[in-house]
């Protein structure tokens with residue numbers, strides 16, 4: 001079974017102190033940096049681009065950077081994120097005219113590729129391209145904003161995605177994104193997720209008066225994951 005990886009979404013970080021925030025969550029035990037890219041077109045919000053990714057790397061971040069593209073179209077911006085140091089680049093199939101081509105482009109640029117499934121999007125998109133996918137990301141909220149409530153139907157969808165991945169025999173990560181918190185992360189792991197995005201649950205904890213709050217929340221998530229594994 002794959003290792004569990006915790007991926008703080010920097011959408012909920014203090015953007016004025018972004019480098020420091022990312023360093024702190026990694027020092028507190030996070031594994032990868034989840035980087036939400038929104039274009040006010042595919043989703044109704046606007047965030048950050050390749051220059052910010054490059055700035056994090058120049059700041060000294062060496063952890064994998066997981067670029068979640070919520071933009072349309074996707075192909076134009078893929079080489080820019082690859083040049084900026086992305087590890088994973090994932091996109092929504094509805095946002096690409098040629099899903100197979102976009103996946104291949106990500107790999108040709110030297111990155112790991114992934115498809116993102118909205119709550120209402122069928123896993124059928126995987127059938128003919130699974131050999132070009134390194135990451136399957138299931139949205140457990142509708143994309144666009146941090147701080148939304150986890151949609152419970154995602155648990156059954158995770159089970160189905162886990163079965164598809166296992167049947168393929170391929171090394172593909174299964175990531176869940178949206179409304180993941182200490183009290184439901186274990187359930188998502190039991191349903192088959194191995195990579196856990198959390199924005200408000202992690203960075204929200206940093207706004208409390210406890211100086212070790214990132215350690216506390218990430219430690220609590222790690223404990224829930226360990227309980228889920230031994231279940």
Ligand code: DX5
Nearest residue numbers: 143144146147178179199200
């Ligand atoms: C939503 C983004 C998520 C979001 C997660 O469109 O893709 O990564 O920031 O935030 P929380 O964990 O607060 O739901």
Ligand code: ZN
Nearest residue numbers: 009036068177
């Ligand atoms: Zn995301």
